[in-house]
Amino acid sequence: MKNTRQILGLLCMSFAITSMYGCELKPKKTTAEPVLAQVFSPINDEKPKNNTVKIALLLDTSNSMDGLINQAKSQLWDIVNKFTYAKCGNEERPELQIALYQYGNDNLSSREGYIQQVLNFSGDLDDISEKLFSLTTNGGEEFCGEVIHTSLKQLNWGDNPDNLKMIFIAGNEPFTQGKLNYKDAVTNAKEKDIVVNTIFCGNYEQGINSDWKNGATLTGGEYIAIDHNRKVVHIDTPYDDVIIQLNSKLNQTYVSYGALGSAKMEQQRTQDSNAYELEEVVAVKRAVSKSSRLYNNKKWDLVDASDDATFDIAMIEKDELPKELKGKTKAEMESYIQEKKSDRSKIQNEIQALNAKREQFIAEKQKDGEKGELENAMLEAIKKQATKKDYKWEE
Structure with a gap:
């Protein structure tokens, strides 16, 4: 299907982008829950903090997307490390939760639209890493509207207006594929205060013509097109x-x-x-x-x-x-x-x-452009949105 080396870098960079949106300006008093209750009663998850960033990554795992998956595995840590420096206007550090879906893979159930929830919202970085490493590719049908709708229906996004809620979907087939109209899915997302960001692997104009840009624009999200064949140069250091x-x-x-x-x-x-x-x-x-x-x-x-x-x-x-x-x-x-x-x-x-x-x-040591256009685009978006939503980045 598509060879997308940097798409995933992109996705992961999305984590950081999360910090860009909303911060609760006035901290609310909460009652801390006992740690032991969480340990012996794992079904009762602890109450999330008011400043929580929720990101759902929807990754195309059809044929030739191994580059995308590998980028996700490596870029995860870049995003987490950037996100560490995020601070809200009330000086609190926001929490990060990530959910993971795969779609467009023939190994998945056709009755479910070739869509699978790989991980529910979680802040456990080892769990997130494990699930990313479990992904494999296979040919299939990519239904963008359907996977967005599924993530809205299955995940507990909550109704806290202070939380930043975002979807990042990556792929390179037309955004219009499938029986469920993507416009209905993204409109539903907007009603739930969830921003949809789209990552198209291919020519910028091609992404526009296949409605990837419109899918993001309808919710105020970011549309990004990348050169998936461009390899990020990693620099070894003495440390x-x-x-x-x-x-x-x-x-x-x-x-x-x-x-x-x-x-x-x-x-x-x-x-x-x-x-x-x-x-x-x-x-x-x-x-x-x-x-x-x-x-x-x-x-x-x-x-x-x-x-x-x-x-x-x-x-x-x-x-x-x-x-x-x-x-x-x-x-x-x-x-x-x-x-x-x-x-x-x-x-x-x-x-x-x-x-x-x-x-x-x-x-x-790094030369201009070695970070990759994906990373540069994501960082620019992060800084822009962070300013608008009272987030600060203290590096």
């Missing part, structure tokens, strides 16, 4: 190997607990490996993301969980504790967790400091 080594040390600061603990630690290691096998620079970017506020695992890690004001290690059942804490007194367990927390903070600060030098090195 990459050290950051990867620090990432291994960072993993050693996690103290798993509960039913999720063991599996989530294994998932963490697997996603590190996936990133490294894709490209070493992707592993570096993932390590930087793991040193940020957006990588939080309080549902299975005692160090992150201990940051909650309601957390009490004594409330955890003995059989839910990791082996290194079994048989210890409450004071000994708290001391152990505090030691790991101190180690983690030090390692994360080292990674952030090295990444600052890394980014400066890249900026000095």
Whole structure:
């Protein structure tokens, strides 16, 4: 179907774009929910913060879209790292939730319009990475209107006017395909205060003629056309190997607990490996993301969980504790967790400091245009929208 190398970069850049829209100007008082309730009752997800950015990525996984998927896997970390610096007008840091759909793949059910929800809204970066790496391509029919409508129907977008809600859909077949008129789908999105952004892989005018631009314009979204054959140049730096080594040390600061603990630690290691096998620079970017506020695992890690004001290690059942804490007194367990927390903070600060030098090195070596037109277009959109919606970017 289409060879789209940068489409995905685009998509992921969309994450960042999210920060550009709405910020709640006056913080509202909320009652913090106990961490343990989230752990032992996973069905009851914690209440999202008022400043939450919700992004649904709708990716075409028909034939020849492997480049798109690979870009998504690598660009995810670029977007997360950019998003780390977003701040609302009330000085709060917005939360980020991402949902993932694939469409246009013959392996999917024809009764469902060759559409599948791969991931519901989630802020778990390891889950998002795992789902992206699970995608494979196969020929199929691409129904843009149908996949937009499906995401509106299945996802819990909420009705909080302070939340920024966005759809990013990527592909290169006519936007008009399928029985469901895309105009009805995007009109429904606009009524729900959801902005639809379209990414066309191909000639700009061709995207306009096949209604990709109109699909975005009807909701006030952005239309972007990219040269999918243009390869982004990654620059190796003297700091990459050290950051990867620090990432291994960072993993050693996690103290798993509960039913999720063991599996989530294994998932963490697997996603590190996936990133490294894709490209070493992707592993570096993932390590930087793991040193940020957006990588939080309080549902299975005692160090992150201990940051909650309601957390009490004594409330955890003995059989839910990791082996290194079994048989210890409450004071000994708290001391152990505090030691790991101190180690983690030090390692994360080292990674952030090295990444600052890394980014400066890249900026000095990078030639004009090497970022790729997709990335440049997305960053411009982010800055523009951030100003309009009272977001700031403090890098």
